[in-house]
Amino acid sequence: MTTKIELDQKVKAKGWEIAEALRADFRKRGIYAVNLIGSPGAGKTSLLEALAPRLQGKAAVIEGDLQTDDDKRRIERCGLPAYEINTIGACHLDAKMVEKALSEFFVQDKQLLFIENVGNLVCPASCEIGEDIKIAVISVTEGDDKPAKYPVALRVSAAMVVSKIDLLPYVDCDVERMKRDALAANPEIKIFNICAKNGEGLDALLSWLDEMAAARV
């Protein structure tokens, strides 16, 4: 009899295969793909909105949501092409969903492709969807214990964005503790303090992304 674990492993292996094929295609076409993960309300869409003026003609966005296409419309209003994947309740995007999206949504060569995952700091961390890197977004309003409590999300990410830093005066959050715990989970992780509202930290994040994309080719 086939066990549940064996079947799960088969499904996962198939997902990895699709993710690898997507990655190879992105590489061939000079597309650099970023899988944006984080809790509901961490500020993933706001980050993309804030980056949008600097990315006109250079980036495309795939939005993953359980419900509504609000985020896709928010991105389109900022002048970037966007596509909505509605997971119909599934807790994270998978490679098959992204593959299907890309059969309908054309991403130009040599662009940045942001794939905003479902709001969930747990499940998206364990799934490859063809991305070059993951970036984990954690807001200061979630509390400074989050990197210690969700280390897997940081272990698989190339960068942590500490978002909503304009709210630091109003919350009990020690950003140094967040950094320390993120680095304990992943000593290679880059950390960017960001305020989507006033633009703080955006240039540093984009410069680093440009370097990463250039270094990959």
Added chain:
Amino acid sequence: MTTKIELDQKVKAKGWEIAEALRADFRKRGIYAVNLIGSPGAGKTSLLEALAPRLQGKAAVIEGDLQTDDDKRRIERCGLPAYEINTIGACHLDAKMVEKALSEFFVQDKQLLFIENVGNLVCPASCEIGEDIKIAVISVTEGDDKPAKYPVALRVSAAMVVSKIDLLPYVDCDVERMKRDALAANPEIKIFNICAKNGEGLDALLSWLDEMAAARV
């Protein structure tokens, strides 16, 4: 051949069986069990800390976390008995984990039992762990679009706690929209605006919980 869906259904059915057995045992012993769900950093543990002075000798807490026993220790410091379930990466508690916890952690008869789930607004919504009710905690800092984007969490919950309302002056959040969307998902849902820091809304929440517990028996 057994398909993945068939096996998943068998595992789920077994979970429901355990959840029903837990529920029956709670009922017999006059224990009222609340499954607290919400994103990482929504304020679930802070809510329990704030309730603790009003619940001395009347409540116990099971904490579900991916990592660390920080939350258990926070609850114990407030004078309530607490037990940690470390899910070792799993994205939500299941009935089997709670059953095992209760073989090691004694909850007195006629008490309130809070079971704080893993920080995740998606997966815990679809799992029964023996609770009488679920309460979904959503903070104003997550944004007013969250009830519309995560309706399942509200559909399965008896109440929504809108947390961190002291931060309303500093964030763009329309609490009326949250209420409207929560009621659209679940017309029966009770809504409590809470500030764990200054205690606003706690008495109303506890009165309602008392009524619910009394009505069940």
